[in-house]
Amino acid sequence: MSKKLTRRKFLMGSGAVVGGGLVLGYVALPNQLNDLAKANKGSGAVLSGWIRITPDNKVTVMVPHSEMGQGVHTALPMMAADELDADWDLVSMEQAPALSEYANEPLGEGFIVGGKSVPDILAPLINKAFYQIAQAMNLQITGGSTSVRFTGHYGMRVAGAAAREMLLRAAAQEWEVSLNSLSASKGVVTHLPSGRSLTYGELAEAASTFDPNPTPVLKAKAEHTIVGTKRKRFDIPSKVDGSAKYGIDAEVDGMLYAAIARVPVHGGTVTSIDEVAAAAMPGVKKICNLGYGVAVVADKYWRAKKALEAVNFEFDGGEASTLNSSAISAKFERDLDTMEPEFDIEKGDVNFEGVSGSNIHDAQYEVPYQAHACMEPLNCTAWVRDGMCDVWTGSQAPLMARATAANAAEVDEENVTVHGFMLGGGFGRRIHAENDYVAPAVEISKMVGAPVKTVWSREEDMRFDEYRPAVISRFRGVLDEGNKPSMWYNRYSDKREPVEAPLVPYSIPGQSIGYVVSQSHLKLGPWRSVDHSQHAFFTESFIDELAYKAGIDPLEYRLSLLGDAPRHAAVLRAAAVKAGWYSGKRGGRAMGAAVHESFGSICAHIAEVSVDESGQLRVHRVFSAVDCGEAINPDNIESQIESAIIYGMTAALYGEITVENGAVVQGNFPDYEMVRMDEVPEIDVQIIESGAPLGGMGEPGLPPIAPAITNAIFAATNIRVRKLPLMNVDLKAGV
Amino acid sequence: MKFTLNVNDQIHDVDVEPDTPLLWVLRDELGFKGVKFGCGVAACGACTVHLDGTATRTCVLPIDAIDGEAITTIEGLADADVLSGVQQAWIDHQVPQCGYCQSGMIMAVSALLDEIPNPTDDDIDASITNICRCGSYPRVRKAIHAIAASKGDA
Numbered sequence: 090m091s092k093k094l095t096r097r098k099f100l101m102g103s104g105a106v107v108g109g110g111l112v113l114g115y116v117a118l119p120n121q122l123n124d125l126a127k128a129n130k131g132s133g134a135v136l137s138g139w140i141r142i143t144p145d146n147k148v149t150v151m152v153p154h155s156e157m158g159q160g161v162h163t164a165l166p167m168m169a170a171d172e173l174d175a176d177w178d179l180v181s182m183e184q185a186p187a188l189s190e191y192a193n194e195p196l197g198e199g200f201i202v203g204g205k206s207v208p209d210i211l212a213p214l215i216n217k218a219f220y221q222i223a224q225a226m227n228l229q230i231t232g233g234s235t236s237v238r239f240t241g242h243y244g245m246r247v248a249g250a251a252a253r254e255m256l257l258r259a260a261a262q263e264w265e266v267s268l269n270s271l272s273a274s275k276g277v278v279t280h281l282p283s284g285r286s287l288t289y290g291e292l293a294e295a296a297s298t299f300d301p302n303p304t305p306v307l308k309a310k311a312e313h314t315i316v317g318t319k320r321k322r323f324d325i326p327s328k329v330d331g332s333a334k335y336g337i338d339a340e341v342d343g344m345l346y347a348a349i350a351r352v353p354v355h356g357g358t359v360t361s362i363d364e365v366a367a368a369a370m371p372g373v374k375k376i377c378n379l380g381y382g383v384a385v386v387a388d389k390y391w392r393a394k395k396a397l398e399a400v401n402f403e404f405d406g407g408e409a410s411t412l413n414s415s416a417i418s419a420k421f422e423r424d425l426d427t428m429e430p431e432f433d434i435e436k437g438d439v440n441f442e443g444v445s446g447s448n449i450h451d452a453q454y455e456v457p458y459q460a461h462a463c464m465e466p467l468n469c470t471a472w473v474r475d476g477m478c479d480v481w482t483g484s485q486a487p488l489m490a491r492a493t494a495a496n497a498a499e500v501d502e503e504n505v506t507v508h509g510f511m512l513g514g515g516f517g518r519r520i521h522a523e524n525d526y527v528a529p530a531v532e533i534s535k536m537v538g539a540p541v542k543t544v545w546s547r548e549e550d551m552r553f554d555e556y557r558p559a560v561i562s563r564f565r566g567v568l569d570e571g572n573k574p575s576m577w578y579n580r581y582s583d584k585r586e587p588v589e590a591p592l593v594p595y596s597i598p599g600q601s602i603g604y605v606v607s608q609s610h611l612k613l614g615p616w617r618s619v620d621h622s623q624h625a626f627f628t629e630s631f632i633d634e635l636a637y638k639a640g641i642d643p644l645e646y647r648l649s650l651l652g653d654a655p656r657h658a659a660v661l662r663a664a665a666v667k668a669g670w671y672s673g674k675r676g677g678r679a680m681g682a683a684v685h686e687s688f689g690s691i692c693a694h695i696a697e698v699s700v701d702e703s704g705q706l707r708v709h710r711v712f713s714a715v716d717c718g719e720a721i722n723p724d725n726i727e728s729q730i731e732s733a734i735i736y737g738m739t740a741a742l743y744g745e746i747t748v749e750n751g752a753v754v755q756g757n758f759p760d761y762e763m764v765r766m767d768e769v770p771e772i773d774v775q776i777i778e779s780g781a782p783l784g785g786m787g788e789p790g791l792p793p794i795a796p797a798i799t800n801a802i803f804a805a806t807n808i809r810v811r812k813l814p815l816m817n818v819d820l821k822a823g824v
Numbered sequence: 825m826k827f828t829l830n831v832n833d834q835i836h837d838v839d840v841e842p843d844t845p846l847l848w849v850l851r852d853e854l855g856f857k858g859v860k861f862g863c864g865v866a867a868c869g870a871c872t873v874h875l876d877g878t879a880t881r882t883c884v885l886p887i888d889a890i891d892g893e894a895i896t897t898i899e900g901l902a903d904a905d906v907l908s909g910v911q912q913a914w915i916d917h918q919v920p921q922c923g924y925c926q927s928g929m930i931m932a933v934s935a936l937l938d939e940i941p942n943p944t945d946d947d948i949d950a951s952i953t954n955i956c957r958c959g960s961y962p963r964v965r966k967a968i969h970a971i972a973a974s975k976g977d978a
Contacts, residue, residue, distance in 0.1 A: 158921025158958045321918060328923030329911040331858020331898035335924060338857040346852075371841065391841070391848040464862055464870060464924040464957050513860070513924030514957050547863045724918055728963065732921055735959025758867040758955060767949035769961040 139185075139248045140169055142256075146276050146290030148175045153185040154240060155231040155485050156324050157515035158732070159787040160725035163322040167721055168241045171315040172249030172308060175289070176276035182323050184509050231485045231515070237721055238689055238783040250305035252296070259295035260287055310719060310780070319724040324511065336510040339470040339481035341540040345374055346390035347533050348397040349543055351382035351553050354406030354751035355610050359383060367399040376400060377536050379529060386537050390544055409610035409751040417609045417748060418455065421561045421582040430580055430603030433591055437599035439576045441567065450566045450638050454627045455812045458746035459557035459616055460761060465513020466550040469530035472540035473498045478505045479540075480527060483512035485520040493524045497531035516736070517615035523555050525612070548756035555614025556746055558583045562591075562627040567599075572639035573650065574632075575599055581627070582607045587687070590620035593628050594654035594686065595647070610751065617736055618788035621687040625792030626741075626799070626813065629683040633800045634809065642672045643800065644682050656779055657684050660693040660714040663775050668695035668712035674805060678709060681801025683793035690717040690784030694734070696770070696797035700805050704821030708738065708770040708798055716777040717784040726786050727774045733790025734772055739764045741795035742815045762816070827887050831856065832900025842888035847871045849887050850897060858898035858927045862955070869954030872928035873897045879935035881928075898927035901934065909971050910934045917967040921958035929954045933968055942972040 141149040150166035162182050170180045253273055260278040261268050264285060272279050279286040310317075327333035352359060362383055364376040372392035377384040383402050387393035441449065470481040471494065478498035484490040487507045495502040512519055521527065530543040545553075562581035569575040576599035579591060584604045591602050616622065636646035644665050651658040661684045670680060677699050684693040695712040713730050720726055743762040747754045755761040799810040806823025829836045831854060838853045850856040850873070859882065862870030866881040873882055874896040901908045907915070910930050920926040929952070936943060936951045943951070948968055956964070 158923065160921075321915065324923070325915055325918060325920055328920040328926050329907065329914040329930060330902055331856070331927050333923050334857070335860075337861065389840075389844075389848070390852055391844045395841075395843075462957060464860075464868070464922065464955070466861065511924075512922060514922045516957070544861070547865070728918065728921060728960075731962050732959040735961065736957065739957075757865050758863050759865070763955045763957070764959075765955060766952045766961045766964065769959070769965075772962055 139245060140173065140252050142252070142289050142293040144290045144293065146176070146179055146288040148173065148180045148276070148289070150180065150182045150245070151185040152182050154236045155483070155487070155509065155512050155515065155519075156184070157231070157483075157485070157512035157519070159236075159729060160322050160722060161231065161236040162324050163320060164237050164721045164725060165241050165245045166323070167315050167320055168237070169245040169249035171313050172246045172305075173253050173289075174273040174275065174314075175249075177315055177320070179276055186507075186509070231520075238785055241721070242783050246307050247303070247305060250307055251301040251303070254302050254305050255296040255299045256289050256292045258299050259292040263287065263292070263295060310778075316721050317719070317723065320722055322722075322725065333511050335465050335513045336470070336481060336483035337465055337468045337513070337542075337544060339508070339510065339542060341470060341472060341479075341481065341542075344470065344540045344542055345386050345388060345537060346393045347377075347384045347386045347530070347541050347543040348390065348393040349379075349382055349384045349529060349545060349549060350397055350400070350402075351549065352404040352406065353552070353753075354404070354409050355553070355612055355753075356409060357381070357404045357406035357751070359402050360405050361403045363401040367396040370396040370399060372396075374539075375537050377533055379532060382529075384529070384533050384543065386533060386541055390542070394546065406751045412609060412751045413749050414457075414747040417559065418561065420609070421559070421607045424605050424607035425561060425563060425580055425582050428605040428607070430605055431584070433588065433602040433604065435601050435603075437576075437597075439578050439599040439601040441565065441576070441578075444567050444576075448568050450568070450635060451564065452631055452634055452809075452811060453561065453563045454630060455561045456559060456623050456626060457744070457813065458559045458611060458748075459740050459744045460551050460554040460746050460755070461514070461516045461518035461616060462551060462554075462758075462761060462763070463512075463514025463516060463518050466547055467518070467526040467545040468543060469527050470540060470542040471498075471527070471530040471534040473500070473531060473535045474538070476500050476504055478531060478534075479508065480505065480531065481508040481510065481542075482527060482530075483510045483515075483519055484527075485512065485515045485517070489521045489524075490527045493521060493527045494531050497528040498535060516617040517619070518555065520615055523612050523614060525553065525555070547758070551746075551756050551761055552753040553612070554746070555612045557616030557622065558585065558608065558613050560623045562623070564627070564631045566631065566635050568635065568639055572641060574635050577602070579627070579631075580604065581624075585613070585615070585620050587619065587621070590624040590687070591628065593632065594657045594684070595632060595650035596653050597650070609748070611746075611748070611753070617733070618687055618791040621685065621788070621792040622737065622740070622795075625683065625685040625687075626795040629685060629793060629796035630799060630809075630811070633681070633683075633796070633803065637803070643804075644670050644672070647682065647684065656691050656716050656781065657686065657693075659779070660684060660691050660716050660777055663777060664693040664695045664712045664714035667714070667773060667775060668697070668710070670695060672804065679801050679804035681797045681799065681804055683796040683800060685789075685792040687789045687792055688785030689782060690715055690786060690789035692716075692730070692789045692793055694790075694793045694797040696794070696801045698798060698801040698805055700802065700820045700824055702821070702824055704819055704824065706742075706802065706815060706820060708768070708801075710771045710773070711794070711797070712773045712775075713790065714775040714777055715786075715789065716779045716781065717786055717789070718781040719778050719783055720776050721783075723776055726776055729786045730774045730790040731772050733788065734794050735764055735769060737791040737794035738768070738798070741798055741813055742768075745814045745817070825888075827890070829854075829887075829890065829895060830892070831895045832897060833894070838887070840887060843886045846873070846882035846885045846887055846890060846895075850882065850895075856897045856899055860924055860927055862925065862928070867955070868925070868928075869932055870925050870928040872931040872954065874931060874935060877935065877938060879932045896931075898931060901930065908934065909974075910937065910967075913967040913971045917963050917970065919960050919963040919967050921956075921960055925954055925956045925958075926960070929956060929960070929964060933964065937968070937971060941975055943968065
């Protein structure tokens with residue numbers, strides 16, 4: 090368990106030889122080193138648990154994060170290989186197995202830099218809530234845009250640099266020369282005076298006898314040869330010929346298939362099952378009452394699915410059975426009216442007594458529940474037998490999947506093996522907030538005593554998501570004589586994480602931001618950028634409203650308030666310059682701006698839209714600028730911004746999960762529409778390398794897109810959109 | 825019920841219920857796992873294959889509707905080890921992200937380019953209606969135009 094590891098003083102223990110190569114673990118105990126060697130298939134040399142160098146000079150980087158399209162399987166090896174001075178053409182990666190030794194939770198404790206507690210330098214970067222979750226659950230987690238900035242910076246870079254030092258020391262010993270007479274480049278150590286050279290592969294075994302330095306000197310940015318250059322992703326070739334394996338592609342000998350139907354009302358229970366017709370259908374092996382739903386197990390998936398349709402079951406949905414979306418919204422309003430808030434920030438004077446009504450501006454915003462709708466419907470294959478359990482699934486947190494499976498199978502965690510796969514989309518859905526897709530698969534396997542692949546239908550996937558919370562957010566702003574905001578009052582109806590999501594970068598002397606926690610019966614979970622996705626819409630809309638009330642260009646207004654936030658100002662200005670910012674309408678089009686910080690990166694979007702006579706919205710162009718401190722793989726940053734814009738556009742334009750009689754209405758893509766090719770704007774991405782600590786990239790492009798679009802709509806139509814999605818808003822009246 | 829299918833120039837015999845969608849026959853009977861299940865209602869295109877060269881969504885296509893057409897899946901697109909032009913362009917332009925929709929996307933684009941070698945943006949918008957949650961669309965478009973341009977140069 091990583092708990093034990095975090096008590097150890099050193100990240101990197103001594104090296105070891107396996108199969109003729111070098112093993113160096115960050116685990117100090119011999120048995121743990123053995124485990125690690127086993128996990129590395131007993132071949133080659135493992136440096137630091139993450140780097141293996143084989144005699145043929147090939148470098149393999151073990152990546153402890155899941156690949157779901159965000160490029161982490163390439164970005165992390167780039168960081169390790171750059172510090173190592175490896176030959177990139179000889180670098181490959183492997184997905185680290187689901188073992189605690191690879192958990193990134195120790196990073197949170199600063200373990201990797203040799204300390205027992207979070208070092209000061211690291212502390213401000215750690216999202217507290219995320220860290221607590223990771224700590225509590227021992228997650229080998231991929232979420233919170235943490236892979237590059239934590240595992241990469243504090244793990245991969247350190248591992249690469251330490252390994253390089255060991256290789257140089259091995260060469261110095263071999264030739265009996267001084268360290269400073271050596272240079273390393275592209276996987277070769279050269280003795281400069283004599284011109285002698287040895288490859289890393291040749292030196293690996295000797296290198297393993299040295300103790301690694303847990304605090305090696307990392308390169309300066311200008312010394313990077315791999316980081317900062319466009320490198321092709323390792324995972325892409327397998328994604329163009331159909332060979333990439335996702336959880337749904339798992340194959341186990343003797344495997345059966347399960348189709349599952351849950352009680353339509355979240356939290357409800359099955360009261361009776363009429364299974365006579367289904368049991369007689371071809372290939373059906375078992376009909377399982379799961380309590381919260383019914384599963385049919387058959388020899389083929391299609392047979393299981395058809396038999397499931399023939400099962401009739403009664404259920405008790407409880408009190409939630411009468412709920413609908415308008416009642417849920419009314420509850421949020423009521424709770425906002427009556428509950429005592431908790432506060433994110435209270436500073437300066439926020440007191441409306443004596444303030445002239447003409448200086449006050451009020452607004453209330455609302456966003457609905459959102460589904461993740463990953464392209465790969467949820468699935469999990471499980472096999473429980475003889476006190477053992479195997480699980481095959483795509484997961485953002487395989488150690489959590491392991492804990493869940495152990496619990497459901499009633500076996501020790503050590504007896505559970507999680508087999509990792511590519512993720513056909515994650516976006517937070519595969520992080521096991523509610524343990525809802527691994528546990529059922531394990532339960533079903535246990536009931537039938539065979540390996541079973543459980544595949545959710547698209548409808549199950551959409552109706553039993555862990556949704557992004559619906560939120561109502563209320564604002565009151567006060568402008569001073571100079572038309573600058575002097576008071577910023579905000580109350581909203583749900584709080585998750587990160588805690589800082591509702592904070593604004595603007596210089597406003599009086600701020601009171603608080604919340605109540607008001608929810609319905611629907612299950613909730615993290616959704617790409619988590620609370621930032623809602624709050625950026627609220628705060629960047631409201632600052633826009635204040636700008637118009639002040640009669641000042643909304644871009645200028647923001648910039649005038651960003652004196653204390655120079656990075657925000659810089660990205661906003663960069664995006665605006667590239668866009669050729671204009672206020673008002675030009676040629677039937679109009680622009681809207683938004684800027685927001687999340688996960689250590691700051692992103693601004695300028696959206697250009699038009700609305701035609703019929704009220705049809707078109708987002709023509711989006712100019713983005715992002716400051717993530719330093720660019721690791723610039724091409725991948727561009728694709729992540731494109732991705733976040735389009736994912737966020739779908740939410741802004743169409744995304745809406747509604748409830749009737751306690752059940753989710755939307756079931757498939759025709760009624761939960763997606764942005765497709767024909768609606769995608771031209772996207773221009775600028776990367777700003779401010780040199781600030783590394784920020785995340787998987788999520789920060791998302792929060793500012795909705796307000797950039799709705800602010801542009803206001804510029805085009807004078808219609809202020811305060812409730813999403815846009816498909817419900819009639820924009821005709823403004824044209 | 826027994827059926828004979830021609831998949832990627834190989835003849836396969838299968839024994840399944842006649843209403844079984846071609847998707848599940850290809851995936852679970854014949855092992856063509858590159859063909860993906862996305863929605864089950866022909867809305868997303870993840871399950872797209874070629875039937876006699878025409879892009880076809882297979883999740884709602886019962887096997888008994890197949891009448892001897894040559895079926896090509898993503899696994900049959902490359903010529904031995906040489907990737908097709910579309911597959912190579914997908915690597916050159918780093919199109920896929922999670923990649924789950926890309927088998928279907930590549931099959932749809934390949935069929936489009938066979939029909940219209942130099943498609944306009946409107947042609948692309950009209951023909952490529954596949955859903956990609958990662959938002960690879962700008963790169964799909966860029967890659968299509970690059971393929972068309974390289975053919976024009978040849």
